[in-house]
Amino acid sequence: MEEQRITQLEQELEALKLRVAQLEQLHPVPHPTSTPEQSTVATPKKRPAFVKKDDTFSPKIKQIRTRDEWEHMIATIWLPRIAAIFAAIGAIFLFSYASISGWVNPAVRVGSGVLIGLLLIGVGEYQYEKKRRELGVGLVATGTIVSLAALFAGMALYQFYSPGLAFSLELVILFITFGLMLWMASRVLLILVSITGFLLPFLQLADEANVSLFLLYEVILFAALFYAAVRLKTILGFVVSWGFLTIALVTAMSMVGFSPPSTSDEISLLAASLVSYIGTAFTGQRLRMKWNYPSYGAGLIVIASLAVIDWQWGTLIALALAGLAYSIANYSKDAWHNAVGHATVFYAITQIPYDILRLSEQFETLLFACILIGLWFVKRQHMPYQRMIALALYVYFIFDQITQSGMYAAMNDSFRLSVVALVLATSGLIYLLVQQHRAMVEDGTFQISLVVAAVGVLTTYTLLVMELPFYDGLDETNRSTTLSVAYILLALLLVTIGRIRNLSVWRLSGLLLLSVSAIKLLVFDLSFLTLVQKAFVFIGFAIVAFIISRTYFKKRKNN
Known part of the structure; x- marks a missing residue:
């Protein structure tokens, strides 16, 4: 009975399915249009443009290659x-x-x-x-x-x-x-x-090298290679190409330097060097190099080319090159090109035909001092580490003037202009210490600048005393006495300036110079001065020392 009942129910179910299918064919059921649900979540506000985004990122972890990867590579x-x-x-x-x-x-x-x-x-x-x-x-x-x-x-x-x-x-x-x-x-x-x-x-x-044709070929070749380096975005390829171009230019310089003068070869060398400098500057900028050292080296190659050519009015070309370097620095926003321009200006003053202009060769030292002062105080065309580089140039300037003064003294010639140049440069350095004292202390360069200034002041003052009109007529003993007295007076002057301006730098410089004077008196002057000179110098030293010490006692009493 139950099996018959189940069979009957299944037949009725199949009949109902057929009936439903027939009804759907006659009257299709419309699908309800779905309306999008409105979200209850508030739309986030637009981020202001001035809000600084978080640039923090997780460091990249270098993955170790597997054995299969090594095998594949x-x-x-x-x-x-x-x-x-x-x-x-x-x-x-x-x-x-x-x-x-x-x-x-x-x-x-x-x-x-x-x-x-x-x-x-x-x-x-x-x-x-x-x-x-x-x-x-x-x-x-x-x-x-x-x-x-x-x-x-x-x-x-x-x-x-x-x-x-x-x-x-x-x-x-x-x-x-x-x-x-x-x-x-x-x-x-x-x-x-x-x-x-x-x-x-x-x-x-x-058998005979054609310098002009050689340079033309090399410039065209490496211009194409620089273009390829930019297109492939390869810094290594650019650096390698620049290296071989530099070797080619140096080879051409040797051929021009050791062969009879040829105007066409010299012009070709200068033009190729300039094209190399401009091309490396442009290529390095397109490759977005942080330090475009090929371009800096190319600028030095141009200066070397000018030195090989050695034209009579090469200083005008050097100044034009300096202007080009400054223009490239402004265009590329690379301050190191200003260094190329500054180096070219220094080279330009060495190429001035002073004999043709009927000027003394010491006029070069005067121009050198003016450029040094410009590096310290002129804000335009600033290069990185300019203050310290100028300080190093000042040290070179001091030692060069010491050597030059000995040569002029041996020839019984005056070096008055050189002393004036030293006075200008040293005065500029002292003013720099006063004006930029706080900035030098913050970047940690004040101490070394102070030491260099002290050496410069002592050297300048010594050469200034030696240039006095009566100094040449003195013998060695009187010259040493004159220098000792000059050092003592300078020490008193420095301490006085320090007391008036309430600056410890000046006072300390005066005390150090007084100590140096004492050592000079005891080690060098004591053995060959006459009794009158010894009495005069030593009593004068004692008087100055007592005066300086008296000012410090007054200062402590007032405090």
């Missing part, structure tokens, strides 16, 4: 490079053996070498299209080297064609490699083109 990257090198060496050995055995004549050797090189370049391009990048680059590099070596052998060993034709054919190979380098975006090929392109002029074995 060696097999796909390093192995093709090694294979390319060994293939090139093997090809050279094969041709050497074939030539020794007499299997092929020289023409076949050269032609087959060029064809094999081109075939390797084509296979490398095909491998690159098949997504085998490193293998393709290695084959192209190998083919380039083999083709260039074969062309060089045909010119140098067998004289099949002239050096000019060989150079043209080599340029064709180099141009093909350059195009593939841009297409493959390969830094390795860029470096290869830099090396081989630089060496091509030296492989022509010419």
Whole structure:
């Protein structure tokens, strides 16, 4: 009974399903349109533009390569490079053996070498299209080297064609490699083109070098390489190219310097150096280099080129170069180009024809002192560490003037202008210490600046006393006495200034100078001064010491 009942219920259920299906076909049920629910969450406010975003980020963790990754890198990257090198060496050995055995004549050797090189370049391009990048680059590099070596052998060993034709054919190979380098975006090929392109002029074995043509070729070549470095965004390729360009310019400078003067060669050298400086500055800016040291080096190469040329009015060209460096600094926002401009200005004052202008050579020291003062106080065209660099130049200036004063004294000539220049530079340094005292204390350069200023004051004062009209007429004993008295008076003057302005720097300088004077009296003057001179100098020293000490006792009593 129960089974019959279940069967009947199933039949009724199937009948109901059929009836429902028929009704849906006659009257389809419309689907209700869904209305989007309004969110109760408030929309976040727009972040103000002036709110500084949080730049904190988690440090990158260098992942250690697995064994499979090492295997893949060696097999796909390093192995093709090694294979390319060994293939090139093997090809050279094969041709050497074939030539020794007499299997092929020289023409076949050269032609087959060029064809094999081109075939390797084509296979490398095909491998690159098949997504085998490193293998393709290695084959192209190998083919380039083999083709260039074969062309060089045909010119140098067998004289099949002239050096000019060989150079043209080599340029064709180099141009093909350059195009593939841009297409493959390969830094390795860029470096290869830099090396081989630089060496091509030296492989022509010419008896007389054409400096102008050599520089024109090198400038065009490396301009193209700088463009490629910007396009590939490779700083290493740019630096390598600049290095070989610098070697080319230095080579040209040696050829110009050791050969008879040629105006065309000198103009070509100067123009190539200027193009190199402008090109490296522009390329470094496009590559967003923080320190564009190739450009700074190129600026120094321009100065060296001016020194090699040594034109009579080279100072005008040097000043024009300084203006160019300042313009590049303003355009690129790189303050180190101001350093190139400052160095060029210093070089310019050494190239002034003082004899033609009927000026004393000591006028150069006066200009040097004025530029030093400008470095300390002029705010425009400021370079990094300018104050300390100017301080180092001041130290050099002091020792140079000490040497020059000895030379002028040996020739019984006056060095009055040099002393005036020293007085100007030393006065500028003292004013700098007073004006920028707080800034120097904050950056920790005040102590060393004070020591340099003390040495400068002592040197300047000594040379000033030695330049007095009556000093030349004195003997050695009276000269030493005069210097001792001058040091004592200067110490009293420094302490007096310090007491009036209430500055410990001046007082301390005076006390130190007084101590130096005491040592000089006891060690040097005591042995050869006369009794009258000893009494005069030592009593004068004691009086000054008592006066200075008295001022300190008054100060302590008032406090």
